[in-house]
Amino acid sequence: MKTETEILHVPYPVADPHGALNMPVYHSVAYEFDTAEQMELAFTGKSPEHVYSRITNPTVQYFEQRVKAASGAAEVISFNSGMAAIANALVAVGRAGGNIVTSPHLFGNTFSLIAYTLAEFGVEPRFCDLTNPAEVERLVDENTCAVFLEVITNPQMEVVDLKALSEICHRAGTPLVADTTVIPFTAFRAAEFGVDVEVVSSTKYISGGATSLGGLLLDHDTFDWRQSAKLRPLVGQFPVSAFSAKVRREIHRNLGACMTPYVAQMQINGLETLELRYQRATRTCRDLAGRVAGLEGVVSVNYPGLPGHPCHDVSLAQFGEFPGAMFTFDLASREACFRLINRLQVIRRATNLFDNKTLAIHPASTIFGTFTEDTRRQMDVHQETIRLSVGLEAADDLFADLARAIG
Ligand SMILES: *Cc1c(COP(=O)(O)O)cnc(C)c1O
DSSP, X not given: OOHHHHTTOOOOSSOOTTOOSSXXXXXXXXXXXXXXXXXXXXXXXSSOOOOBTTTOOHHHHXXXXXXXXXXXXXXXXXXXXXXXXXXXXXXXXXXXXXXXXXXXXXOHHHHHIIIIITGGGTOEEXXXXXXXXXXXXXHOOTTEEEEEEESSXXXXXXXXXXXXXXXXXXXXXXXXXXXXXXXXXXXXXXXXXXXXXXXXXXXXXXXXXXXXXXXXEEEOOOSOGGGOTTTGGGTTSSSSOXXXXXXXXXXXXXXXXOOOHHHHHHHXXXXXXXXXXXXXXXXXXXXXXXXXXXXXXXXXXXXXXXXXXXXXXXXXXXXXXXXXXXXXXXXXXXXXXXXXXXXXXXXEEOOOSSOSSOEEEOGGGTTTTTSOHHHHHHTTOOTTEEEEEOOSSOHHHHHHXXXXXXX
């Protein structure tokens, strides 16, 4: 079956007693057993029953199974936010004395996690230009725990050639971990481009219109974890990878950032319309990006789906003609950006990506507002840039709003 069919018809692991067609919200902390022997089996992982909802929950588990069907991943683990998924993945691979090779072009909290939080535990951050293979090769060594990137960075809109980068990683025995939030797995098969582990903020496209926070970790079981000093002892002991086992059995439980059942149900519903919403929003996005470029006062438009963008070819090869529903554009000054944002009547002033409503924000003064000017410069976040997350409105209405606001 094709993904759009399969995504709707994943069977329940256990038949619902009432034949519920929509997965019920199992809001229970604990689960009861008939005998002490059954308890022992379940608690030691020898039988599949749920024991405690921080560890597994029927609604959350079903959400993970739906994502597995939709993405083709070998293992899917959910979290209560995208940041939790990223933190769990990096804590699972990272160790004191090790390093993470990445770009300074990162989501603000991910940058802070790697540059400050993990660094304080002895995991050295190594920032570089991931589009420059020579630089990556110079920095990756036997202590590199992972190479981490975002498939389209924001607000820089940079796209790395994943196949080329993954070859460097795999030659060096390092896993490639990618944040694929901006291109959902229904539209982009990351494993085919050499990505070993995906992390996703399901808050964005998947939640179905900004209904809830959530995160996902997708393990494609493509990396040979015998090459990881930390995970080598676990290799061969678990049905999927040593990495998934480390996350599922240790880090996820110990950090406690589990998805809740109510959120899982909302996100199951979001998954059902994901591909439809994605197609609509990305087509509107490309149309709008092209038209905004022609407005007087717009200095430049940054969307890899437009011919002429420095990453257009690699983006086309990886993500197709419509690479996500987010673009940025530059005006002459920060003041011009503020003026435009303040005049918007249809487009909403808010952060977040891939709400059903179109959202505008000035990244330098908001998402990156607490970083120093130096750090912002290192991250290529400019005062002249506005970011637009395109929703499901008619393109004409969005364009008219922008043209009026800039006029
Ligand atoms: C939003 C976002 C995150 C963080 O996700 P939360 O669900 O807000 O924790 C991480 N990476 C990218 C690319 C994002 O857009």
